[in-house]
Amino acid sequence: MQKSTPPTTMFALAEMLLLLSATGTWAFTATTSTPKVNVEENKGADLKCTPSADFGPDARVEWKFQNIDAKQVSLVIYNGKPTERYEGRVEQYSGGLRFSSVNRKDTGLYICAVAGNGYSAEAKITLTVLVPPSVPLCRIPSSVKMGSNVKLACTDTEASPPATYKWYKNNAPMPTDPSKFPDYSNMSYRLNPNTGTLVFPRVSQIDEGQYFCESTNSAGPPQRCVATKMAVYGVNTGGIVAGVIILLILLALLIVGLWFAHRKGYLTKMKERVSGSGPPNSAVYRPTSDYGDEEEGEFKQKSSFVV
Numbered sequence: 001m002q003k004s005t006p007p008t009t010m011f012a013l014a015e016m017l018l019l020l021s022a023t024g025t026w027a028f029t030a031t032t033s034t035p036k037v038n039v040e041e042n043k044g045a046d047l048k049c050t051p052s053a054d055f056g057p058d059a060r061v062e063w064k065f066q067n068i069d070a071k072q073v074s075l076v077i078y079n080g081k082p083t084e085r086y087e088g089r090v091e092q093y094s095g096g097l098r099f100s101s102v103n104r105k106d107t108g109l110y111i112c113a114v115a116g117n118g119y120s121a122e123a124k125i126t127l128t129v130l131v132p133p134s135v136p137l138c139r140i141p142s143s144v145k146m147g148s149n150v151k152l153a154c155t156d157t158e159a160s161p162p163a164t165y166k167w168y169k170n171n172a173p174m175p176t177d178p179s180k181f182p183d184y185s186n187m188s189y190r191l192n193p194n195t196g197t198l199v200f201p202r203v204s205q206i207d208e209g210q211y212f213c214e215s216t217n218s219a220g221p222p223q224r225c226v227a228t229k230m231a232v233y234g235v236n237t238g239g240i241v242a243g244v245i246i247l248l249i250l251l252a253l254l255i256v257g258l259w260f261a262h263r264k265g266y267l268t269k270m271k272e273r274v275s276g277s278g279p280p281n282s283a284v285y286r287p288t289s290d291y292g293d294e295e296e297g298e299f300k301q302k303s304s305f306v307v
Contacts, residue, residue, distance in 0.1 A: 027054050028119040030112055032096075038128045039102055040219075041160075047125045048096040049112030059116035063097050066109040068162075076110065104131045104160050131160040132220020136196070138213045138228070146234040150203045154196035154213030154225065163215035165196035168227075170209045174198070208232040 029052045039045040051059050063076035075083050077097065082090045089100045099106065112123040139153040156163040167174045176191050178184035186206055190199045196215070200207055212227040 028052055028117075028121055030114040030121040030123040032112065032123040032125050034096075034125055036126050036128070038130055040130045041104055042101050045099040045102050045127060046096055047098075047110055047112075047127065049114075049123045049125070050095065051114040051116070051121065055114055055116035055119065055121075059114055061092070062113045062115075063092065064111040064113060065106075066111065068108050070109075073111075102127070102129045104129050104158070107160050129160050130219035131158055133163050133215040133217055133223040134158040135223045136163070136165070136213055136215040136225050138211075138225035140211050140228040140230055142228065143231040143233055144203050146204060146232050147202050150200040150207075150230075152198040152211060152213075152230075154198075154215065156196075156215035156223070159215060159217045160219065161217050162194075163196075163217045164193045166193065166214045166216065166222075167191055167198045168212050168214065168224075171227075203232055205232050205234070 031050050031052075032048050033050075034046065034048045037045055037047060047063075049061070049063075051061065062078060064073055065076050066073045074085070076086055076090060077083070077092045080092065082092070091098050091100075096112070097110070106127060107129045108127065110125045110127055112125070114121050114123075133156050136154045136156040141150065141152075144150045152167070154165050154167070156165075174189075174191060175181050175184060176193060178187045178189060188201060188204075189207070190201070191197075196213060198211075198213075208229075208231055210227045210229050212225050214222045214224045216222040
């Protein structure tokens, strides 16, 4: 059997609903009329935060900041005073937080934290400091090997809100999905407009051309980097064939020369000279006859003695 709700509990619930209906506010809440604030750099900005009345007149209000990477949370207002980073340009008032001047580092999420009467609540406001794009830094290789994986990069760290990127080839914008366009259907690449990367998994000859990148946001006109030609080179088959032919010709000439030298006996004589096995190069002494030269068939007196 289902138990009935006690009368006292029902009366308390009805009283709370009546109170909320009469005041138009929800119990222990913090609200804002400025959930998103966009402001140019060096201009002022108001971030509104209103705690509900049930927090009481002594409600404690603190402001926190979380950067756009959501990696760090720091205090803006603590014990009613701005922290060191915000001194001189931020003040807290009963309706919110006021910047006399903002810079690009102020872009992020601001949290209005309210506590009182044992309860707490938060209101969140996104502040975007508008900074136009700057000339992006482009990394484009001047030459790449055919078939290799090639990555082109484009970054703009100054733009706020963060820039989106567009790549151009030979002054024509490159589509994010090349398969949907006939002029690019033979190209295979991946283009990320948020990170600015252009990747060719296997670069081919048709990918050769002049490339540049453009950064864009809502704060100002787009900016481009200088165009750079990316050349695609392959294996030089013509040069390899010519080199092989020249090598074969040289080998043929060498073989013919060795055959000719062997036929003339040059190699044998050279071998004998090197090894020292040839006949000795010596002179033969032949004595002269006192009675003339027998080979000439006549007598010649060579000398005479008188006693």
